[in-house]
Amino acid sequence: MNAKSDQDLLLDHNYDGIQEYDNPLPGWWSGLFVGTIVFSVLYLLYHHSGVEGRSIYDEYEREAAEVFEKRFAELGELSPDKETILKYANDPKWLAVGEAVFKANCVSCHGDGGLGNVGPNLTDDYWKNVESVEDIAKVIANGAAGGAMPAWKNRLSHPNQIVLTAAYVASLRGKGGGGGKPPEGREIPPW
Numbered sequence: 052m053n054a055k056s057d058q059d060l061l062l063d064h065n066y067d068g069i070q071e072y073d074n075p076l077p078g079w080w081s082g083l084f085v086g087t088i089v090f091s092v093l094y095l096l097y098h099h100s101g102v103e104g105r106s107i108y109d110e111y112e113r114e115a116a117e118v119f120e121k122r123f124a125e126l127g128e129l130s131p132d133k134e135t136i137l138k139y140a141n142d143p144k145w146l147a148v149g150e151a152v153f154k155a156n157c158v159s160c161h162g163d164g165g166l167g168n169v170g171p172n173l174t175d176d177y178w179k180n181v182e183s184v185e186d187i188a189k190v191i192a193n194g195a196a197g198g199a200m201p202a203w204k205n206r207l208s209h210p211n212q213i214v215l216t217a218a219y220v221a222s223l224r225g226k227g228g229g230g231g232k233p234p235e236g237r238e239i240p241p242w
């Protein structure tokens with residue numbers, strides 16, 4: 052206890068016999084509190100003032116693009132042939148890249164998990180433009196049905212994305228549990 056007695060520290064008021072000490076918040080605590088407010092203002096000004104490249108979305112996109120580039124450098128230039136597509140269709144690490152492309156660009160027409168919407172069901176054994184697995188990459192690159200299925204070769208930032216997306220589409224076959232849009236086209240043998 053310091054020089055003051057307990058009695059000196061007591062505040063005057065008294066609620067049903069309950070009294071309290073005059074204990075101010077410690078300086079470091081108030082300092083921290085004010086600091087967070089100052090930080091939030093600076094943060095808001097820096098990240099949300101609309102300057103290009105400073106929002107967390109822009110930062111995310113930049114970092115994601117860097118990661119993409121690094122990962123693609125690891126792969127080299129993939130060729131859209133049967134062996135390559137089937138190899139990556141069984142490689143969970145790279146399938147995630149195809150899945151991300153699919154979710155961002157294809158789900159609107161092909162439905163969640165490729166079950167079909169405007170575009171055909173990609174999980175069944177019936178295909179309109181595909182006879183063998185490498186045709187998937189061709190359809191993705193060049194489109195089909197006069198643009199009803201858009202061509203993606205100039206829209207995706209890296210050619211490997213087409214191969215990895217084709218691998219993801221190939222991997223969807225048989226995963227629909229028989230649900231989704233009714234079959235279109237003819238039945239083709241397994242990949």
Ligand code: HEC
Binds near residue numbers: 153158161169
């Ligand atoms: C604007 C709507 C639309 C978008 C977006 C779209 N597709 Fe399609 N896709 C279609 C349509 C429609 C067809 C059927 C074309 C036909 O009738 O021959 C199709 C066909 C296909 C086929 C061939 C299916 C078959 O039965 O032969 C594949 C594979 C395919 N799309 C993959 C993709 C992928 C991968 C993406 C995303 C990168 C994508 N599509 C984005 C509309 C779309």
